[in-house]
Amino acid sequence: MEEFFATNNQQQILNRIFSLNLGLLCILDIDGWFKKVNISWEKTFGYTTAELLDTNIIDYTHPDDRDATAFVFAKLLHTSHRLTFSNRFRSKDGSYRYIDWEFNRHDNYAYVAGTDITHTKLSAVGLNEVRKHLDKNQFHNDLEHLCPTRQKILVVDDSPLNTKIMETALIEDYEVVISHNGIEALAICNSNDPPDLILLDIVMPEIDGYEICRRLNRGTKTKDIPVIFLTSLTESTDIEFGLTLGAIDYITKPFSIPIIKAKIKNHLALKYYQDTLKINTDVDQLTQIANRRRFDDTMIREVKKAKRSGTILSILMLDIDHFKFYNDAYGHLEGDSCLKKVATALSTTLKRPQDLAARWGGEEFACLLPNTNTNGAQNVAESLREAIQNLSIPHKSSPVSNVVTVSIGVVSSNPMDENSFDNLLRHADEALYQAKKTGRNRIALWHQEIEAIEPY
Structure with missing residues (x-):
């Protein structure tokens, strides 16, 4: 191995790695400007290396995802060395592809790997089944019959023990995402792949659950995400205050797993039906461009x-x-x-x-x-x-x-x-x-x- 590094400098090694078809690889500066990309970018999006270099990744982001992506570079990347998020990236032909990004920051640069999840994302929507169901007005509670993928639940609690209990109880039926602080939770909710429901602890450091709920309720993209508070506070005034901020329900500690599952199922069923009515509200149905x-x-x-x-x-x-x-x-x-x-x-x-x-x-x-x-x-x-x-x-x-x-x-x-x-x-x-x-x-x-x- 020493002989290898003695005969190959870092730039040569990097160039060889970037010449491989390893998915989307790039190097960005800390403000989002492209400094190096591999050949997969042209295969996936149609842009040559020359077209991408010294342009900003935010400019290629879907308009609905730009604020969240800008937040990643303005706030999160400066304080976190490693993070993941999703957004929609514009191809050269004008279409958008869903991408899962993994960022690893070192000094003033981010080393980025991207995975194209467009096919998975669009397949999961199951639009034809939803439309057939809605056209026939056969609203019923058989959620799994309509929804081909598991819904996502974000559990926000600063206690690793509590989040582990929730994850163990829910992982069989739902996709479970864990966050131990308010800033990270807000970033997840403002991403292109937000949760379908949030289980939110009230008493947390830095930003408590009340403030998180208040900010979610003010956000255009987040105000419709149902929030269930997890709390040991049982006074009626505490419960009333949380509900006035926009929460839809309370679950008190210690947890009753059957009650948690029943409440989550009911609220997610309602959320699912609401979401089906909002599909493609910004796209012209005939031409498939913006309306x-x-x-x-x-x-x-x-x-x-x-x-x-x-x-x-x-x-x-x-x-x-x-x-x-x-x-x-x-x-x-x-x-x-x-x-x-x-x-x-x-x-x-x-x-x-x-x-x-x-x-x-x-x-x-x-x-x-x-x-x-x-x-x-x-x-x-x-x-x-x-x-x-x-x-x-x-x-x-x-x-x-x-x-x-x-x-x-x-x-x-x-x-x-x-x-x-x-x-x-x-x-x-x-x-x-x-x-x-x-x-x-x-x-x-x-x-x-x-x-x-x-x-x-």
């Missing part, structure tokens, strides 16, 4: 970010030219197929993780381009227009072209005028109207005297 609700929520966040950082936010509004004629000529099934193809072209043509393509309604789409000026937005718009035209979808009834085309309105905020954000959508729509009015299959940039630009 109007997702666009509106994302725009609110990006406007705040642009105002705070003084950057430019651009919006594109797109409309398929003479789509009614298309439906009349080819039928609504072909019309749906056309919408799907256009949506796919939009999401794959947008290159940056922070860009968002959404179905606005009918044959209209919208794109959100953070930190993008007018020239950049115009270039993106032209790329989208060309990509859709190059699909070569026949459109024999179009007065514009013999293939499907789009008109696009472009608008950018003025960082010197915060009020400009208030009218972005209206101005984008006005620019789109101008593009259609002046001949279609073209781009119009919004300003006081709107200018339409014909295809290049």
Whole structure:
């Protein structure tokens, strides 16, 4: 072994390890910037090494997971040498994959291994069975018939003995996650893979159970996770206080395992049925890209970010030219197929993780381009227009072209005028109207005297 290290320096050894197909391996600095990746990243996500280096992992994270991922780098990684969490990472084609991450920090760098769990995650949802069940309105308590995987319970208690008792009692029926402090528990709850139910001790150091429950109840992502308090406090005032904070039940120490199991089963059954009603609420069911609700929520966040950082936010509004004629000529099934193809072209043509393509309604789409000026937005718009035209979808009834085309309105905020954000959508729509009015299959940039630009 000494001879091996004498003839191979650390960089050579590292390069050889990273050349192996060992799953997702990378080195990040403590703020999340890529410094080295192995070949599995390109196979999994489509990005080359050059495309990833000196970009930030947070920028590739699903918008709903960014706050939790940012919290990992801002707080947890600075205080923990080793941690695990899950999130959704954007591929080059615009789709997202579920990844389990394991971080090992040394000095100012994190050595990271990732496992793609997308297939397992999506298989576990069992959407077809859920939808059949809901369509027939056959609500009953046979939870295992519907749920193909075990539900997750987070046990939060600073006593290793108590957590071991709970884990032993529940592990046969549920996935059990243990946490011995409030900070770690909150991070787990804010991750992409939160628990279905929390068993929470009240008396703990640093952050007690009451404060954890209060923070969970304030969080948009965590307020619906049911919390059951584990406590030796039996006064009615203590119980009442916990329930007013948002807990759904109390279990007193010493524990009665049969009672614990019965309460957990009932609360998880209710939680499961509630969750089935929320599936894909931010995805357009036909095109499988973001829907109007997702666009509106994302725009609110990006406007705040642009105002705070003084950057430019651009919006594109797109409309398929003479789509009614298309439906009349080819039928609504072909019309749906056309919408799907256009949506796919939009999401794959947008290159940056922070860009968002959404179905606005009918044959209209919208794109959100953070930190993008007018020239950049115009270039993106032209790329989208060309990509859709190059699909070569026949459109024999179009007065514009013999293939499907789009008109696009472009608008950018003025960082010197915060009020400009208030009218972005209206101005984008006005620019789109101008593009259609002046001949279609073209781009119009919004300003006081709107200018339409014909295809290049």
